[in-house]
Amino acid sequence: MSHSGLPAPRDADRRSPDTPPAAAFSSVAEVAGAVLAGGRAPILLLSDFDGTLCEFRNDPESVHLPESRRAALSTLARRPAVCVGIVSGRRAADVRDRAALDGPVYYAGLHGMEIAGPDRGFSVDQLAAHRNRLQALAGSIAAAVRPLDGVFLEDKDLSVALHVRAAAPGDRARAEEAFWSLVSPALHAGRARVQRGHHVFELLPDIAWNKGNAVRWIETDATRRLAAPVRPVYLGDDRTDEHAFEAVGDRGVTVIIGRATSIATRRLPDPAAVERLLARLVALTADR
Numbered sequence: 001m002s003h004s005g006l007p008a009p010r011d012a013d014r015r016s017p018d019t020p021p022a023a024a025f026s027s028v029a030e031v032a033g034a035v036l037a038g039g040r041a042p043i044l045l046l047s048d049f050d051g052t053l054c055e056f057r058n059d060p061e062s063v064h065l066p067e068s069r070r071a072a073l074s075t076l077a078r079r080p081a082v083c084v085g086i087v088s089g090r091r092a093a094d095v096r097d098r099a100a101l102d103g104p105v106y107y108a109g110l111h112g113m114e115i116a117g118p119d120r121g122f123s124v125d126q127l128a129a130h131r132n133r134l135q136a137l138a139g140s141i142a143a144a145v146r147p148l149d150g151v152f153l154e155d156k157d158l159s160v161a162l163h164v165r166a167a168a169p170g171d172r173a174r175a176e177e178a179f180w181s182l183v184s185p186a187l188h189a190g191r192a193r194v195q196r197g198h199h200v201f202e203l204l205p206d207i208a209w210n211k212g213n214a215v216r217w218i219e220t221d222a223t224r225r226l227a228a229p230v231r232p233v234y235l236g237d238d239r240t241d242e243h244a245f246e247a248v249g250d251r252g253v254t255v256i257i258g259r260a261t262s263i264a265t266r267r268l269p270d271p272a273a274v275e276r277l278l279a280r281l282v283a284l285t286a287d288r
Contacts, residue, residue, distance in 0.1 A: 052236055
C-alpha cells in the first residue's frame, strides 16, 4: 500500500522552542482518567515496547514482556471497545513474539514502516529494495566496532542499530565516530537516515515514514474495524515517539515515560508505572 498523500515526518531530533515539555510526573489515576475522558468512544491504546512496556536491558535479545503486563494488555485487547497496539523500532514479528499478546492486536515494526494488524497489514513501498545497501553498511560497521567492549550491532535485516549503552565513555566515543564516518556518505546521498534513541543509533532506509504515520494508519484501520471514531492514547519514552505524540495531538492522550523533554502532555516515571496504569484500565473498562 502506498503512503502517498500523508504529511512528511518531522526530524526526530527537532523540537519547537515554544513547546513546553510534559510537567512533573502524573499520577496513574490522572492518566487513567484522561484516557476515559472520551466518554463511550472506543479507546485505541498504543505503546512503544523497550523502555515503555519493558525495562531497558543492555542485550535487547533478553527483553520479553513481563507476564503481568502481558495479561493486562491481552485483557484490554479482548475488550470490544478497546484496541491495543505496539509501535516499536524492532521488526513487527519480533515484537509480536516478545509480547505474545492474546486477542486482536496491532504490531508496528521498524518505527512503523511495517504493520501487522488483526485482519490486514501494511508496509511502505519498496522497503525490501533497500536491504542490500543496508546490509553492506552493517558489515562495515560491525567490523569497525567489534574490538570495542560493550558495543554491538543489532541487525534487523532492514535496519541496523548500534548499541553503546554498556560501553565505557572512551569506547562509546570511538564507536560513534566509526559509525558516523561509515554512514555519512549514504546519509548525504539520501539513501539512508539515522534515528537516535537511548544510547542507540539506528540506520534505516531514507523513507518518509515514522511512528506518527503508523499511528494515523492504525487509527484509521481501528475506526474501520469498530465502525466508530477511536480515542487515541500513546505511551512512549524515546525521541522516535515524538512523531507519535504529534500525530495524536490534543485529540487523545500522550504520555512520556521517564524524564526526557517531550511534547507529551503527561508523564509517568517508568515501565512499572505503566503496569499500574494497565491494571487500572483493566478495572475501569470492565463494562465497555
